Amino acid sequence: MATRQSNPIGVFDSGIGGLTVFKEVVKVLPGEDLIYLGDTARLPYGNKSAATITRYALEATHFLLGKHIKLLVVACNTASAVSLKTLEDRFRIPIVGVIQPGARRAVEATRTGRVGVIGTEGTVKSGAYLKAIRQSGPRVEVFSKPCPLFVPIAEEGLSENEIAQTAANFYLRELKRIGIDILVLGCTHYPLLKRVIRKTMGPRVTLVDSARETAREVLRVLADNRLQNSRRSGVGRRLFYVTDYPERFQKVGEKFLGEKLGKVIEVGI
Amino acid sequence: MATRQSNPIGVFDSGIGGLTVFKEVVKVLPGEDLIYLGDTARLPYGNKSAATITRYALEATHFLLGKHIKLLVVACNTASAVSLKTLEDRFRIPIVGVIQPGARRAVEATRTGRVGVIGTEGTVKSGAYLKAIRQSGPRVEVFSKPCPLFVPIAEEGLSENEIAQTAANFYLRELKRIGIDILVLGCTHYPLLKRVIRKTMGPRVTLVDSARETAREVLRVLADNRLQNSRRSGVGRRLFYVTDYPERFQKVGEKFLGEKLGKVIEVGI
Secondary structure (H helix, E strand, O other): OOOOOOOOEEEEEOOOOOHHHHHHHHHHOOOOOEEEEEOOOOOOOOOOOHHHHHHHHHHHHHHHHOOOOOEEEEOOHHHHHHHHHHHHHHOOOOEEEOHHHHHHHHHHHOOOOEEEEEEOHHHHHHOHHHHHHHHHOOOOEEEEEEOOOHHHHHHOOOOOOHHHHHHHHHHHHHHHHHOOOEEEEOOOOHHHHHHHHHHHHOOOOEEEEHHHHHHHHHHHHHHHOOOOOOOOOOOOOEEEEEOOOHHHHHHHHHHHHOOOOOOEEEOOO | OOOOOOOOEEEEEOOOOOHHHHHHHHHHOOOOOEEEEEOOOOOOOOOOOHHHHHHHHHHHHHHHHOOOOOEEEEOOHHHHHHHHHHHHHHOOOOEEEOHHHHHHHHHHHOOOOEEEEEEOHHHHHHOHHHHHHHHHOOOOEEEEEEOOOHHHHHHOOOOOOHHHHHHHHHHHHHHHHHOOOEEEEOOOOHHHHHHHHHHHHOOOOEEEEHHHHHHHHHHHHHHHOOOOOOOOOOOOOEEEEEOOOHHHHHHHHHHHHOOOOOOEEEOOO
16 A cells, blocks of 8 residues: 555646756655646746735645645745745645755855845745845845846757857846855756856856755655655656646756656646 | 727737737727737746637637627737637637738738748747738748747847847847848737847848737728727727736836836736
8 A cells, every 4th residue: 555655746836947856856866756747838937926826836736736745845936935835824745945945055155145046036026035044044145136038048948048148147247246155046947057157157156056955955854754755766756747738848848857758748727 | 878889999918018019009090999908827828839828818808808899909929820710710709810910011022022930939830920921922932930038038128138139149040041031020029129130130121010010900900890989089098907917017018018008907817
């Protein structure tokens, strides 16, 4: 009989960006079964209102609970920023967002106490990183900058194109001038632009990859709740659901994961 | 008593881009009442599937019919490309899309018989421009290129930024090399990038603005159906509905219209 430990982990994002988190979870927990849900019919969330995003996040969580997940990863900064509290109040399984882990890492890593955060308009506007960073390090100064074009640039596979460099120069100019020593990649798409962001910011600025930090948090929460799937020795099963356009998800998703995705199933939620 | 002639014209788009069409309709028909619906909760349509886009278009049309519109303008190239036929089959009011008018103008204007079309991935993939242009001019050669970043660039108010120029250089390189004499702006957002597109393509290429051509078509269809509002002498009423984020629509919309928008109402459809 299936135990709770052998149930899958659910990973939810507005679209494809959460695959950067998915990839990091696979790295630290290769034996776990994973179910990914990308709400591609309604992406992007970054420029939508808090009420609408929360409604979408609730619908996504209901869908994944129907698949008997043991833990939910909200692998979308915008949804984590505006909806995590509502989800935690409403549901009983452990829920891991992508804000807290990156914020904590930034506070640990800063030497100058000047931290930059880049993300979508929704994430930055919500002030969620500011709040999370202040909670871990009350004296840390936070400088935020929305970089809305980074998402479509990553989605279109143009992360290595000159357009990405021009956009990075434009968006990061101010943060460079301010003089930060940590820059949090506060959007799951941004790890794809790491190279160009690193080049633009220079060697003195350390990038915090919230996808990687989130995967570590998932590992910790599973251990704390004794939910690790200890019986499996091989590689876990991976299932991908999207609300629209599975072919596109498959194609772009391979860029994100760096490997074949397998079957992608279209669902209404 | 209100006559059918005094009923409003409905203009529907996935978001804000259709305001370029709205603006042109206002220019040629200043006395008409206009109702705009932007489906901002689910934008953009350009990277979604045909079935999903058609479902959204049907819902939008039902909403506007509830407001007693006498004519519907599908002011979205993607929705026109994939859903116009379904809407025409389903509803009895006159419906004007944005593909046909631009396509016809391109055929009239070309001297070399080599026409370029730029639009979203959805519009280009649908082949709707190719089909519409071939119908008016069977011997015209059509060269299409999706320019997916142009929409977010326009929406973010970066049409005059260096990012727009870098993207235009990248996307239009091939069309320049091919040697077209007409370029159809096959997306309602693109008129905002006219300056940079014109500069990139050079003086020998004529741009066809599908927003402007669509407004002329609306005038013609109203006249043919004796639906013009002849009783009104002043300026018509304008109402704006969006499915999400009215503040953002108001702010960005003013860039599109070049004037204040008045009240923007949020609705569920």
